[in-house]
Amino acid sequence: MFKGLSPIQYHGREVWPLIEGGKGVAATNHASAGAWAAAGGIGTVSAVNADSYDADGKIVPQVYKALTRRERHEELIAYAIEGAVQQVQRAWEIASGKGAININVLWEMGGAQRVLHGVLERTKGLVSGVTCGAGMPYKLSEIASHYGVSYLPIVSSARAFRALWKRAYSKAQELLAAVVYEDPWLAGGHNGLSNAENPLEPQDPYPRVKALRETMREGGLPDSVPIVMAGGVWYLRDWNNWIDNPELGTIAFQFGTRPLLTKESPIPEQWKAKLMTLEEGDVLLHRFSPTGFYSSAVRNPFLRELEARSERQIPYSTEEAGDHTFQLDVGVKGKNFWVTRNDLLRAREWFGRGYTSALKTPDNTLVFVGEQEKAVIRKDQADCMGCLSQCQFSSWADTETNSTGRLADPRSFCIQKTLQEIAHGGEVDQNLMFAGHSAFNFKKDPFYSNGFVPSVKQLVDRILTGD
Numbered sequence: 001m002f003k004g005l006s007p008i009q010y011h012g013r014e015v016w017p018l019i020e021g022g023k024g025v026a027a028t029n030h031a032s033a034g035a036w037a038a039a040g041g042i043g044t045v046s047a048v049n050a051d052s053y054d055a056d057g058k059i060v061p062q063v064y065k066a067l068t069r070r071e072r073h074e075e076l077i078a079y080a081i082e083g084a085v086q087q088v089q090r091a092w093e094i095a096s097g098k099g100a101i102n103i104n105v106l107w108e109m110g111g112a113q114r115v116l117h118g119v120l121e122r123t124k125g126l127v128s129g130v131t132c133g134a135g136m137p138y139k140l141s142e143i144a145s146h147y148g149v150s151y152l153p154i155v156s157s158a159r160a161f162r163a164l165w166k167r168a169y170s171k172a173q174e175l176l177a178a179v180v181y182e183d184p185w186l187a188g189g190h191n192g193l194s195n196a197e198n199p200l201e202p203q204d205p206y207p208r209v210k211a212l213r214e215t216m217r218e219g220g221l222p223d224s225v226p227i228v229m230a231g232g233v234w235y236l237r238d239w240n241n242w243i244d245n246p247e248l249g250t251i252a253f254q255f256g257t258r259p260l261l262t263k264e265s266p267i268p269e270q271w272k273a274k275l276m277t278l279e280e281g282d283v284l285l286h287r288f289s290p291t292g293f294y295s296s297a298v299r300n301p302f303l304r305e306l307e308a309r310s311e312r313q314i315p316y317s318t319e320e321a322g323d324h325t326f327q328l329d330v331g332v333k334g335k336n337f338w339v340t341r342n343d344l345l346r347a348r349e350w351f352g353r354g355y356t357s358a359l360k361t362p363d364n365t366l367v368f369v370g371e372q373e374k375a376v377i378r379k380d381q382a383d384c385m386g387c388l389s390q391c392q393f394s395s396w397a398d399t400e401t402n403s404t405g406r407l408a409d410p411r412s413f414c415i416q417k418t419l420q421e422i423a424h425g426g427e428v429d430q431n432l433m434f435a436g437h438s439a440f441n442f443k444k445d446p447f448y449s450n451g452f453v454p455s456v457k458q459l460v461d462r463i464l465t466g467d
Contacts, residue, residue, distance in 0.1 A: 002236045002466035004243040007040075008226060008252060010177060011128040011150045015099050016040045018463060019180075019228055021256025022104025022131060023189065023434065024048025025416070026423035030087040031264040034094025035456035037101050044131060045091050047103040047119055049076065049387065049416065050083035062420065064385045069394075070402050073386030076416075077111040081118035088119065092126045100128040102152070106190065107135030108291055110386045110398055113143065120147040129177050134190045134293060135389075138164060141172035150177035152228065156184040156192030158211040165219050173221065180228040180254060181209050184294065185285065187231030188256050188436035193294040199285050205229065206242075213249050223249030230254035234438045234445075237466035255463065257436035261448065263455045268425045271433065274298070276448065280440040290393035290412040298433040302418070310411050312350050312368040313361070314343035331358030331368055359410040362392075367410055380414040387416040 007014045020036040022028050024046035033043030051059045062079045064072045084103060091101050103119060105112050112132075120127060124147065132140050133154025144151035153169070153176075155161045161179060169176055184193035185202035193199055209227055216225065226249075229239065233253050236243075242251045260267055261275050284299040288306045297303060317324040317338040326344045328337035330351035337358075339347065347358070347368065355368035359377070369377065384394035390404050391397070393412035397404045415432065422431035442448050447462055454462065 002243075002464060004240075005236065005464065008250065010042060010100055013100050013128070015042055016460070016464065017226060017228075017250075017252035018042070018460060019102070019131075019230075019252060019254040020044045020259050021188075021230060021254045022046040022048075022102070023256060023260070024050070024104070024106070024109075025419040026051050027260065027265075027267050027434070028104070029266045030090035030094065031266055032259055032262065032456060033087075033101060034091035035262075035264045036259065036460065037091065037095035037099030039457045039460035040099050041460055042100045042102055042128070043091060043095065044102045044104050045084065045087045047080065047084035047087075047105045047115060048109055049080050049420070050087045052079065052083040052086045059424070064383070069384050069386055069396055072384070073110055073396075073398070076385045076387055077114055077118070080111070080115045081122075084115065084119040085122045088123045088126050101126060102129045102131055103127055104131045107132055107137040107140070108293075108389045109134070110388050112137075112389065113139060116143050117146075120149060131180060133180070133182060133192065134291065136160065136164060138168045141169045141175065144175050145172045148175075150175050152176075152178045152180055154180040154182050154192075154230070155212070156182050157194070157208065158215040160192060161212055162215050165215070170219060173219070176221070176225060178226040178228050178252060179212065179216065180230050181205070181212055182254075183229075183231030185231075186296075186437045188283070188296050188439070189434045190289060190291060190293045190295040191231070193285075199287075199294060205232070209242075210247055213247070216249075226250040226252040228252045228254050230256065231436060232438055234258065234441050235467055236463060240466075257439050258459060258463075259456065260435070261442055261453055262459055263453055267423065268428075270425075270428050271422065272453065274300075274428050274433070275435070275439060275442045276451065278435070278439045278443060283435050283437045283439055285437075288412055290391045290409075290415050291388055292390075292392055296435065296437060298435050298439070300433055301429045302431055302433070306411070306413065309367055309369060309373075312355055313365050313411070314339055314347060315363075315365045316343075317364075328358070328366075331356060331366070337366070360407060361411055362407040362409055369410070377410050380417060381408050383417075384414070385416065 018041040022044035028046040033045045036043035066072045129150030131152040184191040289295045318336045324338040350368040357374045358366040381394045392409045395404045395408040418432045
């Protein structure tokens with residue numbers, strides 16, 4: 001046992017201060033969450049469009065048959081609720097009364113509040129708590145209180161927690177089980193990097209977590225309410241000075257990337273194999289997500305193509321003005337595209353290389369793509385099923401108008417499509433592969449030598465030693 005580490009009380013249970021990070025779509029399910037809880041920790045079922053099963057135990061494909069976005073959005077919510085309910089029920093059975101089971105949602109996913117209500121209504125007594133980030137989940141405390149479950153907001157700064165506390169959480173503090181601090185420079189998936197923070201200049205998490213604890217104390221929260229450190233957590237020995245530290249109060253740890261590589265992990269074998277090849281620097285903090293948030297994923301050919309697409313981009317004016325004195329004569333129809341001489345020459349070069357279509361962006365720029373790429377972009381935008389509250393790629397919004405009112409952005413991608421594909425056997429190089437920035441440790445950590453893939457129990461036991 002790693003020195004100083006001791007169990008915590010969580011929702012009436014004694015558990016290890018180790019939380020499995022929830023990862024959607026379908027990268028954290030009943031098998032991994034149930035096993036994590038059975039090992040004495042807090043397992044987390046991702047309730048982001050989770051898989052459901054037919055009578056034979058086969059995954060039900062999430063096929064959208066409706067003709068309109070709004071109707072497909074309703075199909076999506078039905079899939080999401082049914083899938084998460086089945087995952088929780090199965091995780092509970094695997095846990096056999098040990099540890100605890102949480103569910104995780106993204107606040108900015110489509111129909112987040114409806115999904116939470118739908119899942120919690122049908123899983124009473126099975127779910128201990130809800131972790132929620134990717135946005136400012138003001139109503140999380142209200143929903144948790146309605147069903148008598150704990151809530152664990154995910155924040156990346158003391159400032160964000162202060163806003164949530166003042167607006168809502170102070171009215172339901174008895175069910176605030178912990179506050180998850182997610183390092184926005186190191187965590188995998190979507191994160192809370194603000195516009196005031198430089199993505200290229202990571203900050204030491206210690207003073208940021210210390211500030212979070214001070215903010216919690218200002219609100220009257222005792223030090224026994226844990227702060228859960230998430231993002232960049234691999235070895236507990238790296239966090240020795242955080243444990244039993246009076247400046248920080250009770251600290252727990254969330255592991256998101258390490259549980260991807262276990263026997264129970266639901267991700268396909270080729271994804272697991274890819275993780276074992278990663279080098280330091282292979283995970284990219286980027287802003288291509290249609291949510292508009294920063295996120296971290298493996299810099300594979302899928303991401304590299306998005307980078308290249310954005311590099312084939314030029315600003316334009318609809319009339320001659322300033323240094324926009326040359327009419328664009330490639331990739332567009334019509335004459336109302338004025339660009340600089342240098343950009344005209346760049347556009348002609350791209351056109352000559354096969355990038356023959358120029359697509360408008362919401363920022364008065366044009367990106368040059370090939371005809372096949374254009375067809376995929378347009379089809380994906382048309383097939384939108386409203387998986388986000390607002391989508392920059394398709395301009396969907398979960399509002400009465402069903403639209404953000406902005407031009408759909410071809411520099412992004414359909415996140416539901418690619419996450420479903422990679423989770424269910426799609427090509428790992430041609431899809432978004434979320435991972436934290438510590439993923440290179442799979443190749444370096446002797447625990448995984450000779451291609452060893454542990455069970456969740458073996459992983460938790462290893463973590464408890466400090467390694």
